[in-house]
Structures are given as structure tokens and as C-alpha cells.
Amino acid sequence: MAKDKKKQPRPKAETPKGFRDYFGADVTERKTMLDRIAAIYHRHGFDPLETSAVETVEALGKFLPDVDRPNAGVFAWQEEAVPGGGSGDWLALRYDLTAPLARVAAQFRNDLPTPYRRYAMGPVWRNEKPGPGRFRQFYQCDADTVGAASVAADAEICAMLADALEAVGIARGDYIVRINNRKVLNGVMEAAQVGADRAEDVLRQIDKFDKVGRDGVLALLTQGRKDDSGAFIDGVGLTPAQAAPVLAFLTSKGDSNAATLDNLRAAVGASAIGAEGVDELADIAALLDAMGVGADRAVIDPSVVRGLGYYTGPVFEAELTFEILDDKGRKRQFGSVAGGGRYDGLVERFTGQKVPATGVSIGVDRLLAALRAKGIAGAEARGPVVVTVMDRDRMSDYQAIAADLRAAGIRAEVYLGNPKNFGNQLKYADKRGAPVAIIQGADEAERGVLQVKDLILGAKIAEHASHEEWKSQPAQTEVARADLVAEVQRILQ
Amino acid sequence: MAKDKKKQPRPKAETPKGFRDYFGADVTERKTMLDRIAAIYHRHGFDPLETSAVETVEALGKFLPDVDRPNAGVFAWQEEAVPGGGSGDWLALRYDLTAPLARVAAQFRNDLPTPYRRYAMGPVWRNEKPGPGRFRQFYQCDADTVGAASVAADAEICAMLADALEAVGIARGDYIVRINNRKVLNGVMEAAQVGADRAEDVLRQIDKFDKVGRDGVLALLTQGRKDDSGAFIDGVGLTPAQAAPVLAFLTSKGDSNAATLDNLRAAVGASAIGAEGVDELADIAALLDAMGVGADRAVIDPSVVRGLGYYTGPVFEAELTFEILDDKGRKRQFGSVAGGGRYDGLVERFTGQKVPATGVSIGVDRLLAALRAKGIAGAEARGPVVVTVMDRDRMSDYQAIAADLRAAGIRAEVYLGNPKNFGNQLKYADKRGAPVAIIQGADEAERGVLQVKDLILGAKIAEHASHEEWKSQPAQTEVARADLVAEVQRILQ
Numbered sequence: 001m002a003k004d005k006k007k008q009p010r011p012k013a014e015t016p017k018g019f020r021d022y023f024g025a026d027v028t029e030r031k032t033m034l035d036r037i038a039a040i041y042h043r044h045g046f047d048p049l050e051t052s053a054v055e056t057v058e059a060l061g062k063f064l065p066d067v068d069r070p071n072a073g074v075f076a077w078q079e080e081a082v083p084g085g086g087s088g089d090w091l092a093l094r095y096d097l098t099a100p101l102a103r104v105a106a107q108f109r110n111d112l113p114t115p116y117r118r119y120a121m122g123p124v125w126r127n128e129k130p131g132p133g134r135f136r137q138f139y140q141c142d143a144d145t146v147g148a149a150s151v152a153a154d155a156e157i158c159a160m161l162a163d164a165l166e167a168v169g170i171a172r173g174d175y176i177v178r179i180n181n182r183k184v185l186n187g188v189m190e191a192a193q194v195g196a197d198r199a200e201d202v203l204r205q206i207d208k209f210d211k212v213g214r215d216g217v218l219a220l221l222t223q224g225r226k227d228d229s230g231a232f233i234d235g236v237g238l239t240p241a242q243a244a245p246v247l248a249f250l251t252s253k254g255d256s257n258a259a260t261l262d263n264l265r266a267a268v269g270a271s272a273i274g275a276e277g278v279d280e281l282a283d284i285a286a287l288l289d290a291m292g293v294g295a296d297r298a299v300i301d302p303s304v305v306r307g308l309g310y311y312t313g314p315v316f317e318a319e320l321t322f323e324i325l326d327d328k329g330r331k332r333q334f335g336s337v338a339g340g341g342r343y344d345g346l347v348e349r350f351t352g353q354k355v356p357a358t359g360v361s362i363g364v365d366r367l368l369a370a371l372r373a374k375g376i377a378g379a380e381a382r383g384p385v386v387v388t389v390m391d392r393d394r395m396s397d398y399q400a401i402a403a404d405l406r407a408a409g410i411r412a413e414v415y416l417g418n419p420k421n422f423g424n425q426l427k428y429a430d431k432r433g434a435p436v437a438i439i440q441g442a443d444e445a446e447r448g449v450l451q452v453k454d455l456i457l458g459a460k461i462a463e464h465a466s467h468e469e470w471k472s473q474p475a476q477t478e479v480a481r482a483d484l485v486a487e488v489q490r491i492l493q
Numbered sequence: 494m495a496k497d498k499k500k501q502p503r504p505k506a507e508t509p510k511g512f513r514d515y516f517g518a519d520v521t522e523r524k525t526m527l528d529r530i531a532a533i534y535h536r537h538g539f540d541p542l543e544t545s546a547v548e549t550v551e552a553l554g555k556f557l558p559d560v561d562r563p564n565a566g567v568f569a570w571q572e573e574a575v576p577g578g579g580s581g582d583w584l585a586l587r588y589d590l591t592a593p594l595a596r597v598a599a600q601f602r603n604d605l606p607t608p609y610r611r612y613a614m615g616p617v618w619r620n621e622k623p624g625p626g627r628f629r630q631f632y633q634c635d636a637d638t639v640g641a642a643s644v645a646a647d648a649e650i651c652a653m654l655a656d657a658l659e660a661v662g663i664a665r666g667d668y669i670v671r672i673n674n675r676k677v678l679n680g681v682m683e684a685a686q687v688g689a690d691r692a693e694d695v696l697r698q699i700d701k702f703d704k705v706g707r708d709g710v711l712a713l714l715t716q717g718r719k720d721d722s723g724a725f726i727d728g729v730g731l732t733p734a735q736a737a738p739v740l741a742f743l744t745s746k747g748d749s750n751a752a753t754l755d756n757l758r759a760a761v762g763a764s765a766i767g768a769e770g771v772d773e774l775a776d777i778a779a780l781l782d783a784m785g786v787g788a789d790r791a792v793i794d795p796s797v798v799r800g801l802g803y804y805t806g807p808v809f810e811a812e813l814t815f816e817i818l819d820d821k822g823r824k825r826q827f828g829s830v831a832g833g834g835r836y837d838g839l840v841e842r843f844t845g846q847k848v849p850a851t852g853v854s855i856g857v858d859r860l861l862a863a864l865r866a867k868g869i870a871g872a873e874a875r876g877p878v879v880v881t882v883m884d885r886d887r888m889s890d891y892q893a894i895a896a897d898l899r900a901a902g903i904r905a906e907v908y909l910g911n912p913k914n915f916g917n918q919l920k921y922a923d924k925r926g927a928p929v930a931i932i933q934g935a936d937e938a939e940r941g942v943l944q945v946k947d948l949i950l951g952a953k954i955a956e957h958a959s960h961e962e963w964k965s966q967p968a969q970t971e972v973a974r975a976d977l978v979a980e981v982q983r984i985l986q
Contacts, residue, residue, distance in 0.1 A: 013552060056509050416638065416641035
């Protein structure tokens, strides 16, 4: 048997490729952010829903890139068919929070209130090639209203999104919720006499507006143009008259919602669906106004194109407008942190009935990165007060000291490694990010006092001080045992 | 293609067998409980750790029942080996939070502080036959200290466990943390001259102490006994002299920790490992005392046997001592809600080095059930104030009303379903658990007033009132628009 044992190599202590661990402040910062968002959602009448990580492949559906293998894009496996046990079903990890919502909305349609407002926060999994900053497990944070046909539901979600961004610390003026409507685009297509067969092509060119500008899009919609490399890009082949409504749509953003809506009404011309879309946007603008959400927070903006192909009615996007430095040190706007819109067919796959739904998804990692870039998150990485151990036999005294600090609400711990080398204890305190170390040798215990070492001040002094100054140890104070809690509280303030 | 479409049946809207969804209060009650526990862990210097749900089968190891198939007990699948993509590795969902901790402690051993105190909370998955109340995904909530050989780490975890139980609402006196030590048992085995080959058998009989009592265990340790059905159960075959230390161990619980420790010292006789075990328990008792945790909260108790086979040193268990009614209406103690102890070999599989570790796991679902049984959780299932829609064209007014309530911190929503049938709106408010409904028709709007309907009072009246009383609607009040928030706040108090 010894031979067998030798053959067994030690397992590698590694996460699977594309997965990672989150330590300490990484966990608490995200949690704090999500808690604040949840409080806003809750106040708006949304209920939490937590579905399991595992769904049947059948229920999840294939919303991810469609290929032959059932496990492309998702992590999937087949259960063994065991009597009374495994069913032989294909199971998979959820790849988003919308597919499980669809299943829940269908499964519990007789029990859930209609409309059903729910929020969900949690990890999702993608079986994709991992890359830098791209992981195969990541958080999503969604809020959706299922069963409400009125655009009041969309307006409410836009207002709630603005509230949520402010709740996590994004100042008013540092973000904008931009709102568009797929129906307006459909109206523009009608006005431009573009059929369904070419709508996708037109949408693709519209999406380049930010990069190539008005004239660039005009060329791409008509005869084509040379790109920067000199290569010729074929146009969609519209006539200039056909392209006109599309360009009018793209450049319809005015100084006010009213002006934008006027421009959009002109762009959709006689299209009924287009007029309906503009009316919906007008309703949303009025509802936002009634909810006290001004145009400085949420605005009608026809340049929101992302998602127009997927959604069926209003679409929205939250953008952070403050600037950060990119990898190359150039200033750029932080950009989009949330998006959503109205979609049909959520429950239809299961029941055959169309159920109107609208929702938003916040990019958890992106928003957290924004908070860190603004210095809103990331500051509270303070470790516990570390009670050092000078005398192994007096562990009870040290634990009593820590217990006293904790009773006063102060995060505190006793050093529990080998106490022989005192330098190691201070290194440990440093590694823990401890703001304060407590030291009590036999002599001090006899006198009823302790040394309180201000490690933050100590680190500052160490950076600048001369050897003499350093030796005088201004960051270390002797206090009576009874005064310990007050002294530590003073330092932590 | 139409034929293909027909062949595709509608997917079933169902969770996989053994999985479930958590709605509303189910989610928030668990979250509130875990948040309170996390705050206690954090104050004790423990850091959160969130590992991914997916690990390699190799890293997870086979701590679950060992069989030939790699996916027995766990949900596992093999990645496709794709250049630049899947590695061909077997991946699996974590089945507990300890195996990932072992991997992390090995992977980051040069970066983590030593000792490393961490807590983790999250779902784990078991590929087991589901049963009533037994799900294949459930929460665990663990705290462990890795790299601390001192029993001060064990004492600290016991004290922290007591604090955590009080933090979630279990009153002092309604729980007890009971502490034992595997080394004492080993000492008893030495004193009884029981070799390693029969230790497991003896342990199994000891475990029956609660059921069969002192004489029953004596018989089972020696020649065997008839059970209730008349069947003869073979004994382990010890002599009465050999069985004596075992029985002394089992009945060593005294009126105080000191008395118990004296009895244990007698039970282990001349065994060195036994004496070490008793000394450790004495240290733990002294440390708990120093931390202000009296014997009413944590106590040395040799009857803690569960886990003795698995752990290598101190073991502990938290029991809720209040009575509940079981399925048959009989009173019984609620029982165990947490357990843990000291174990070696956590990191050894990966590095070859023994690293001492100790930890506790709280049974999340059991503790939550206990809180519900005590009426501590489960009360806060109050829905939002529902603003009803009398006039579809005045949606902005209704949204403004809801926004005003929310601005005052009141959970509120506008009814977003089809407003045609007012009865449906009140049914919706009922389904939502709404405490208040707001009603404003055109007439009321003109007069600048609203109807505030106290649905809780209304429900009470409806239970008892005569038709006349009911018609007088004492639960409905007309208030001026400006007084709305104050009136709703009055009702919600």
C-alpha cells in the first residue's frame, strides 16, 4: 500500500482557471454596496428572490450563443439516472438572473402577485475563456417588474436606479440615466422604409455613431466609406432620403426632454409605432418629473443604442460621467454601469403567454471599481486592535483585554501564533492592518498598566523621523488598565 | 422548419429535484441573521473570505463518502479540453466551506497572516438524494482559525459562538456551548487498554449513551445486550475493568467545571495524552472565564461525543435548551445548532505540512428555524404601502405620492397592473401584505385629499364586525394631501 501512496501526487492548491477568491475588504465593500442598493429596491416595493445556482438546462434555455453542445457558454452536466436519485436530467449553473426569474414567474404564476417586482443579487457562471479581469463567476444585481404593461414600470425603475446610484455614494451630477425606446427606432425604420431584413444592418451602423459621427454613419447607411486603414467598408445601400430619418433620430437630442421629443416626433414621421414610442417616452419623462427625478438625473437620449436590438420598448442605461485616467494615463469618462429595458417572451417559452416585463441589471464589478476610483469604497480596510502576548502563561489576561475592547464595540483580537519572537507579533499586526497594538509584560501587569501603540501614527513617524525621534516613541503610551478602552477609542477616532 | 418547432415541447418551469427558491422574507430573515453573526465574527478579528462555488475535484478532495465515481456526493463535471479554453479538469461545486479554506490556506500561505482567522457564509451543494426539508443546495456559516496551536483559539471560538447566538436573538439561558476534548477520550482508551483497532467500536457505543444509559453502554462495551425489539446486539468484548474508565468518562460531568475536570482526571488515569487533554480543557475553562463567558453560557461537558471521531483536540457544540413541540405535539429540546473543533491535516494534503486549525460551523437553516420557533424571526414580513390607481391618466400623481412616502423612508409602490377592476387592486395589496392602501379618485384629487385605508385594522374589523360596522369603514380615513406622510407614519407605528 505504501507504493500506492507514493503514486498519489499532492493536489495542486489552485482555483480552477478563471475563478478567484475574495478576501476581507473585497467581500465587505461589495456587500456594503449591494446592501445599500437592496435597501433602495426594497423601499420601492421590490421583494428579494434567491433562486438556486443550479437549474435544468431545459428551464434555462439557450439564450447564450447557440451551438450544438448543451454546455457551451454554461457549466452543464448530466445527472446519473439512479432510481430515487438522479433524474438523468442535464443540469447547469445559471448564467444570469433573468433566466431563473423567467422560470420562477412561470412556475409560481398563480401564487405571485401581479405585477411581481423582484430584485436578485448573486453570482452567475459563464463557461467562457477567462481573460484579464474577466472571470467565469461574477456577481449580478437585477431588479425587474413582471406583468406590468404600463411604462410607469419603466419610469419607476429608472428613478430607482438613480436613487440606487446615489445610495452607494455616486453624487448627483456624476451620473446620468439615459432613456430611449425601441419603438421609436422601429418608427424611424418605417419612416426610412427599411424592412426587417435590413434593420439589423442599419442598427449596426447606428451603433458606430459615437466613433464615426454623423457623416460617417450617413456614408455607411448609403454607399459605404473608407475606414482609417484605407479599407473600404460597404454601405447598407439606403438612398439619402431613406437615411435622413435615421440621421434625424441620431441627432435628435435637444436641450430639454421636450425638445428631444419634438425632434423624435419629426424623425418618425407618419409611423404609428414610432408615435407610440415617442408618446411612451413623453409619459416616462412626465412620470420621472412627478417622482422628483429631474433631467440632471435621468434624461431622454436617443443615442442609447446598446440593447435596442434586444429589448422591445423603453431601454435605459446608467452612465457615470466623471473622468478617470485609463491605462495609458488619458482622461476618459467612466462610462456605463447599468442597463436594462422592456422585453417580452420572458415567460412565454414556458406558458405560451406573452407577459410584459421590464428590468435593470447593475454591473456589480464595474460599479465597485467606480466607487474605488472615487475613493468612496476601499478606505475601510482597517484591521483589528491586536493584543500581543508577552507572557504565554498570561493568555487569560490578554483574552480579557480583547474581550473588554470588544464589549466597547472595538474590533480586537489576541495574537495566537507562537509568541516567542515579539518582532513577529508586530509584523503580524502590520499584515492585519491593525491600527493599535496592546503590549503588557509581567512588569506592566504588576503595575496595572499597559502600553498602547498607535501603529498608524507610528508608521507616519517611521517615514520621516530621525533615529532619535523614533527612539522616543511618541506613538506609544502607557495607560492604566482601567483607561485602556478610552485610550484606544481616542486613537481610533 | 414549422415541423421542427412543433416537435419542441415547452420546457417545464421547475427547479431541479432537491433545489428550491427563497422568496421575500425567507431571504431577508436569513440575511439579517447572517449579518448579525458576521458582525460578531468581524469584531473578533475574523476576516470574510468568499471562494468561488467551483473548485477542481482534485483540490476539493474526497472528504465525502469515498467511492469510485468522482461525482458521488458532489456535483462534478469534466471540462472539455479546448486549446486556450477548458483544461480537461474535473470541476465540482463545493460541498462545504472547509475544503475551499484548506485550498486557500495552502495557495496563499505566504500572503495570509499567521494565524489566519476567517469566516465564510454561503451556499454549498450536495449531490444526495433529496428528502423532506433536505435540499441539495443549502447555506453554511463557518469561522475557523488556521495556524494557531494554542487552545486559546478554541476558547475564543466558543466565546464567539455564544456571542453570535445572543446577537441573533437567542437569550442567555436558552443555549449552552458544550466543550469536550478528543485527547481525553484517547486517554480514556489508553486507561481502558483499548487499541486503535477497537477505538471506533467503542466510540460507536459511547454515542448511544443518551439512548441506552449507563448500564446499556456497559453491556454494549462488554458482552452485548438485547435491544427493545428483542434482537441481541453484540458487545465490543471489553472486560468490566476495561469498561470502567469509559463509563467514568461518560458520567464525569460535575456541578462545576472544576468538578468535571477532577472526574476526567480520574478517568484518564496515568495516560499522558489524557492528562494533556484535561489540561487543555482546564485552560479553555480559565480562558472563557477571563473573557466573561460563564458556565451558564459555555461549559466543559464530556457527553459531547458527536464529532469526537473526526476532530483531534477540543470539540464543541452549541445546543438550544428551550423546548418546542415536535411533529407529534410532544415537547422536546430544540437541540444542536452548531458544532466544531480542532483538526489537523487541513493544509497537509497540499503542502505536506501539518497546520493546526480549529473552527465552528453554524447550521444556518436550523438556527433560522429556531428563531422562527421563538418568534424572533418571521414577524417582519410587512409589505409596502400600495398606492392604488383610480384614474389611469393620473399615474404621475400616484407616482408622486409613492415618491413622497419613500422620501420619508416608507416602503411604498404604485399598483402597476391593469387598474380597471378596483377589487383586484385591493386583492393585490392583500397578497403583498400591504399595511396601508392609498386611494385618490378624481373628486378627491380636486379637493386635495386622499383616502388612507388601514388594511391591518381593516382585516381585524372584518373578522369580527357586523355588516353595519363594516360599512362604516372605521379603518379608512380621509386626509389632506399635505398630511399623508404623517398619517401613514401614525398607522405604521
